Amino acid sequence: MTKHLHLHKNTKFLSLFHTNKSAIFTKASSFTTSTATPWNTHLRNLSKHGQYNEALILYRQMLQSGATPNAFTFPFALKSSASLSLPITGKQLHCHVIKLGCESEPFVQTALITMYCRCKLTEFAQKVFDEMPQRNLTVCYNALISGYVQNGNFLNGFLLFSEMRLRGVLFNAVTVLGLVPGCTVPRYLWLGMSLHCLKVKCGLVNDLAIANCLLTMYVRCASMELARKLFDHIPGKGLITWNAMISGYAQNGLAGEVLELYHEMELLQVNPDAVTFVGVLSACANLGAQKIGFEVEEKIRSSCMRWNVFLKNALINMYARCGNLAKARIIFDDMPEKSLVSWTAIIGGYGIHGLGNIAVELFDKMIETGIQPDGTVFVSVLNACSHAGLTERGLNYLDLMKREYGLKPCSEHYSCVVDLLGRAGRLEEARKLIELMEDEPDGAVWGALLGACKIHKNVELAELAFNKVVELEPTNVGYYVLLSNIYTEANNSEGILRVRLMMRERKLKKDPGYSYFECKGKTYLFVAGDRSHPQTKEIYKLLNRLEDTESEYGGANKNGQEVINHEPPNIIGVHSERLAIAFALLNTEIGADILVIKNLRICNDCHSFVKRVSKIVDRLFVVRDATRFHHFRNGTCSCNDYW
DNA sequence: TTAGGGTTAG
Numbered sequence: 001m002t003k004h005l006h007l008h009k010n011t012k013f014l015s016l017f018h019t020n021k022s023a024i025f026t027k028a029s030s031f032t033t034s035t036a037t038p039w040n041t042h043l044r045n046l047s048k049h050g051q052y053n054e055a056l057i058l059y060r061q062m063l064q065s066g067a068t069p070n071a072f073t074f075p076f077a078l079k080s081s082a083s084l085s086l087p088i089t090g091k092q093l094h095c096h097v098i099k100l101g102c103e104s105e106p107f108v109q110t111a112l113i114t115m116y117c118r119c120k121l122t123e124f125a126q127k128v129f130d131e132m133p134q135r136n137l138t139v140c141y142n143a144l145i146s147g148y149v150q151n152g153n154f155l156n157g158f159l160l161f162s163e164m165r166l167r168g169v170l171f172n173a174v175t176v177l178g179l180v181p182g183c184t185v186p187r188y189l190w191l192g193m194s195l196h197c198l199k200v201k202c203g204l205v206n207d208l209a210i211a212n213c214l215l216t217m218y219v220r221c222a223s224m225e226l227a228r229k230l231f232d233h234i235p236g237k238g239l240i241t242w243n244a245m246i247s248g249y250a251q252n253g254l255a256g257e258v259l260e261l262y263h264e265m266e267l268l269q270v271n272p273d274a275v276t277f278v279g280v281l282s283a284c285a286n287l288g289a290q291k292i293g294f295e296v297e298e299k300i301r302s303s304c305m306r307w308n309v310f311l312k313n314a315l316i317n318m319y320a321r322c323g324n325l326a327k328a329r330i331i332f333d334d335m336p337e338k339s340l341v342s343w344t345a346i347i348g349g350y351g352i353h354g355l356g357n358i359a360v361e362l363f364d365k366m367i368e369t370g371i372q373p374d375g376t377v378f379v380s381v382l383n384a385c386s387h388a389g390l391t392e393r394g395l396n397y398l399d400l401m402k403r404e405y406g407l408k409p410c411s412e413h414y415s416c417v418v419d420l421l422g423r424a425g426r427l428e429e430a431r432k433l434i435e436l437m438e439d440e441p442d443g444a445v446w447g448a449l450l451g452a453c454k455i456h457k458n459v460e461l462a463e464l465a466f467n468k469v470v471e472l473e474p475t476n477v478g479y480y481v482l483l484s485n486i487y488t489e490a491n492n493s494e495g496i497l498r499v500r501l502m503m504r505e506r507k508l509k510k511d512p513g514y515s516y517f518e519c520k521g522k523t524y525l526f527v528a529g530d531r532s533h534p535q536t537k538e539i540y541k542l543l544n545r546l547e548d549t550e551s552e553y554g555g556a557n558k559n560g561q562e563v564i565n566h567e568p569p570n571i572i573g574v575h576s577e578r579l580a581i582a583f584a585l586l587n588t589e590i591g592a593d594i595l596v597i598k599n600l601r602i603c604n605d606c607h608s609f610v611k612r613v614s615k616i617v618d619r620l621f622v623v624r625d626a627t628r629f630h631h632f633r634n635g636t637c638s639c640n641d642y643w
Numbered sequence: 644t645t646a647g648g649g650t651t652a653g
Contacts (some may be wrong), residue, residue: 040644075645110646177648212649241651247651275651282652313652320653344653391646495646 001376013109032109036062036070044074051078056089067097072106078111087119098264104133110143117147122156136169146178158191173207180213184220192217196230212240219248242270246279250286258283259292274311281314290322306350313341340371356388375407382416391424408438415444429463450479453484459495464484466537470502516557526579539582543574546582 006433019550027068027328039062046055062069067075074097083088094112102108109132116125119426129135141164148157157179164171176195183192187476195216204210211234218227231237231245242265260279265272284293291504299313300307312335319328324605326560332346333336343366350359378401398417401407409417414437421430430449434441440458446469466483474480479505487495503509526533533539 035650037644044644070645079646087648105645107645112646114647137646139647142646146647174647181649209649243650246649250652271650278651285653308651315652317653319651339652340650341653348653374653380653436644529652634644 003128005474023569034065034067036073039067040070040072040076042563043073047079050083052083055080056084056086068395069100071102071108074105074108075111078115079089082111082115085120086438087116090115090119091124091218096585101577106137106140107129110137110139113140113143113147117143117150120151122147122151122153134550135359136167138164138172138175141169141171142174142178145175148183149178154188155181167305171211173204173363176204176210177213180210180217183217186221189217189221189223192221194601199539206235208236208238208241212244215241215244215248219251221243222252224248224252224254235475237270239273239276243273243275243279246276247282250279250282253286255286255289257285259287259289274305274308277305277574278310278314279316285314285318285321288322290319290324292317293322305449309335309337309339309342313339313345316342316344316349320345321352321354325349325355327355340366340377343371344377344380345430347377349369349383351384356384359384359388360390360393372406373401373405375401375410375413378407378409379412379416382420386416386420389423391420391426394420411437411439411442411445414441415448418445419452422449423455425453425456427452427456427458427643431461431464441468443469443476447474447479447482450482454482454489457489459484459486459490459492474506475508477503480508493621526576526583529574530576530579536582538586539579540596541576542582542586545577 003035019245020286039058043055043058043062046058055076056580062073072325074093077093078090081087093115097103097108109128110429112128116122116128121390123142125147129140132140134142141160145157145160145164146494148154148160160177161171164175176199180192180195183189192214198213199207200308201209211230215227215230215234218224218230227245229246231241231301234241242261246265249255249261256398258279262272262276265276266521279295280296281293284290284296285376291316300311305311312331319331327345328349331540332342335342340358343362345378347359347362347366350356350362360381363377363384366377378397381397382394385391385397394417397407398413401409401413412432417433418430421433422425429450430452434445434449437445446465450462450465453465454461462483466479469476469479478497484496484499485507487493487499530536
């Protein structure tokens, strides 16, 4: 790319843009004058208002009219080509700069450095920088430092910062702002923290932009406690500060904290914007809190806020994850321009709720419309295939992903495919697939195989998968429980004891599983064997009927007799999902639109229970696993009014 | 008249 960009000092002015086929010359202007000043004023106004195409058109007209650009002209023109990322135009502007002898003007030099960096040509930017007679300007260092960082070369940026300090060149808030985004990966967090200290030492404490930037750094490094500590100490928080914290919580799965902070924002009468709502909707999606999500939607509508694609995608995701696929679909279908994320959200929504056929149909339609898939949408579609038992289809997608789109499957893809093969009973193929993985398989991959071994009662392979998975995730209790259950089914008491001993040695204790059902704006939470709900008697009575009779909801047992025993035989072991389902059945109107939503983590027994119930009741309801939402754990078991 | 920076979705 850089080869044809060599400078030609003899470049004629009017050759500018001749090789550039962009549509920047479509507009004509009647503006003509032979002195540079009025052109510069006009250029400044266009550049200030972000009308970069127009600014470049004007620059060309300036040349055509015979006016000679000067040192004041170039920063505007260069900024325009930088903002539009037009390297050829930028390079030609550089030729003009040299031809007119403006290359030693610091303003022009800095604009050139910025232009090259924005066009991803840092080597050219460095060249401009190196050729500067005096490298003592803070702004030039700032431009190149942030250029390196923006182009992913954080170390060069930091080296330049060290050089700057060694040479005694003063740095300022913008220098720090240029560097901090490079520390958003955990391995550089310590450098970011040293910048945080530097900021305090150098009296940049009140610079809100730096604080926001540092906050984002902690968030991206998943250091949420440090992020919150900083957030609490920022005196005049701006909307960006609130948004950074809210989206930070959302990205790190702390949905409860998102809603708390949003609530606090409302109390303090800080006006949210689209970015805030995207974070809040994402939290609602994680919690399955459809009611709050709906309220947010209403608020957006009543605030006359302009809907952007981010907001729509967040809304689709929220409704889809909460099980309201009809609403998610209406919003999706209504979008004039759907992004890859819109497709991923709706495909993922159908996939996790067991409607794999619709998910793959949509995926194929997406490909037809010419949208280039990425790794994430493949995770959604593979996941959909595994939950709908579309084994061959899923395997084809894995192949398509590699062959047609050149995407390298990662561990997430492999765990979907292992799950896919596993559910189909093709355990040996699943094991071979893991062996063929280019990268080291992670816990999720071996965990998927272990799960499959549970379904197909393969103790030997389960032991292999378990040994691998506990090596990678020694504190994940779920895997120990899974193996213990496999041993239980195989009547292997020695195995059970071994697992229990291992858990005791490692001081691991299983957290109770929770399920919840949202009804009339309230969330009702259940743990296994829960008896604290006021309707416990009715719930168990109904459960007993459902377990005993596979024929009809609320009917009699196989012999046509009313079931007298209202207590299921294994009360302690009644899974939370079943309790939530029975509660849902008792508390929703017959005839309402009700559908069974199968949760990802629902156990195999409950899965068949749900299937059985769905055949009987022909209604729609949503029962979700709340185990991961620690927000719920603080409360007692049932009748939690969430908000 | 002119140069360098912060938050968003699957």
